[in-house]
């Protein structure tokens with residue numbers, strides 16, 4: 001139990017004691033701004049930039065020869081970065097590959113593991129899921145010739161914020177063929193108990209996969225130990241590897257014999273890929289789920305980013321992340337912001353073991369308060385209808401910034417600053 005202090009000096013003390021404070025200098029911070037949106041788009045690090053520029057130089061000087069002669073070679077760069085990312089998710093090196101986009105990886109993995117048979121035809125997901133995942137699941141069900149209305153089951157939430165693991169387990173009946181859940185809910189930031197859910201699914205003979213877009217790079221994972229069947233995630237949020245950067249996927253090695261639903265030549269055995277045979281021979285590991293040529297320039301930043309994670313250690317990242325979010329919650333409560341006249345409500349789990357990397361703050365005037373924050377050079381994000389998400393990121397945010405954000409929230413309400421704004425939303429919030 002950490003005892004925080006409700007004063008500015010206390011914030012500076014926390015920063016002085018922070019073992020990860022040295023990493024902030026490796027990132028391009030936005031001049032004059034407090035960035036609290038690393039859960040949507042992580043900031044650029046010098047390390048990531050360096051690798052991106054290196055890959056452009058390689059292209060310049062090597063041309064086509066870069067596939068084999070670049071260092072590391074482009075040809076199996078996706079597998080190489082998968083090997084380097086594997087420790088972040090508790091996987092064997094060959095179980096992870098960096099490829100495609102999040103939603104495409106969802107398609108190929110769900111397509112691979114969803115085999116409706118007899119009365120086992122349903123996919124179990126949840127009503128708080130990221131929309132893209134739901135659209136993709138519906139289309140996967142249609143591709144199997146079935147009706148999504150009957151075969152996509154969405155576990156109900158409690159108060160639109162949280163999912164209870166018990167509710168999910170209760171829905172794991174003998175009609176469910178596959179379960180796909182987020183690790184961390186994108187609005188409330190709730191971290192699901194993946195170990196428990198995986199065990200319960202396994203006991204019922206149901207395959208289970210997780211969309212870890214909101215957890216990789218923020219919390220440790222132990223996929224192998226938990227026995228997760230498959231997973232995928234994006235690398236542009238907490239992994240800081242650039243807008244639309246290449247995503248990753250994980251396949252448990254017990255499934256290496258499965259055939260990918262969306263096969264392509266980049267998933268071919270690497271040693272024979274250029275034999276150009278018309279008969280598909282899948283690569284042994286997770287690399288077999290690649291589809292087309294590696295998006296080299298969108299992948300390169302991940303190498304630099306992984307270097308930072310390797311030095312910082314995901315356990316220390318998680319420890320600081322919890323301390324930052326706990327401090328944020330502490331200040332909101334301690335300064336009276338969760339009571340009238342402020343009336344903010346903490347829409348994230350208070351128990352640390354259920355918390356991901358961000359805190360959702362609810363307010364009936366959230367849209368306009370969010371705009372007022374932006375005009376005060378603070379970058380949060382807004383989720384309709386009433387959520388301001390704040391992600392103090394362990395690698396580049398400070399406790400003092402958290403202090404400043406809470407102070408800003410208080411001043412905005414004190415001065416009625418939100419009254420100046422209209423209710424119209426921007427296209428990207």
Ligand SMILES: *Cc1c(COP(=O)(O)O)cnc(C)c1O
Pocket residue numbers: 101102103104130132133182186211213214234247
């Ligand atoms: C960010 C995010 C995505 C994004 O999908 P893309 O294919 O990268 O656009 C998907 N699912 C979840 C849960 C996310 O948080």
